[in-house]
Amino acid sequence: MTIPLPRIEQAIAEYSAAWDGERHLLPLLRGLALDGDPTSRGTLAGHLTGSVVLFDADWRNVLQIHHRVHQRYLFPGGHIDAEDQSLQAAALRELHEEVGVPPRSVRLLPGRFRILHVDVHDIAARPERHEPAHFHYDLRFAAVAAGPLEIRPQEDEVSDPRWVPVAELPGVLGERAREAAARRGEPG
DSSP states (O other): OOSOHHHHHHHHHHHHHHSGGGTTHHHHHHHGGGGSOTTOTTOTTEEEEEEEEEEOTTSSEEEEEEETTTTEEEOSEEEOOTTOSSHHHHHHHHHHHHHOOOGGGEEEOOGGGSEEEEEEEEEOOBGGGTBOOEEEEEEEEEEEESSOOOOOOOTTTEEEEEEEEGGGOOHHHHHHHHHHHHTTTOOO
């Protein structure tokens, strides 16, 4: 694990402190470390992943992609690699790999909007890769485009990039995204 466990725990603690309704996740996410490296895809009960909720420069839309393996629309993101120096660096690397948006073209949001949401989703077993069913604990980092972006999907993994209106995002993520957009990313 190249990302030190205390930095992971600090990020999770900051997230749960920023969003009162998320305190229940703290013991669960801390418990991932008991089963091994919480960032390793080899931790088969479940592991952390990172994605980016990318707002366009006008704060009206966020980018989603259709993931070919999982057959669903997700935010650009994926597994944390050994060379990633931080959780957000992993998410930005995945953004670049999946849709061709370099990290210098976006600005991560500060404070309570840094990790906008943690999504826990199940991943189906993949016998051809000897992977059992497991969970992804996806840390969704929020960022805004610095200007117009050229989206170039990595066709082997993703397709159909689309800009979804912030107003149409459901649930807790939608509420937080609308708050971030209204404040232009300033936690205030």
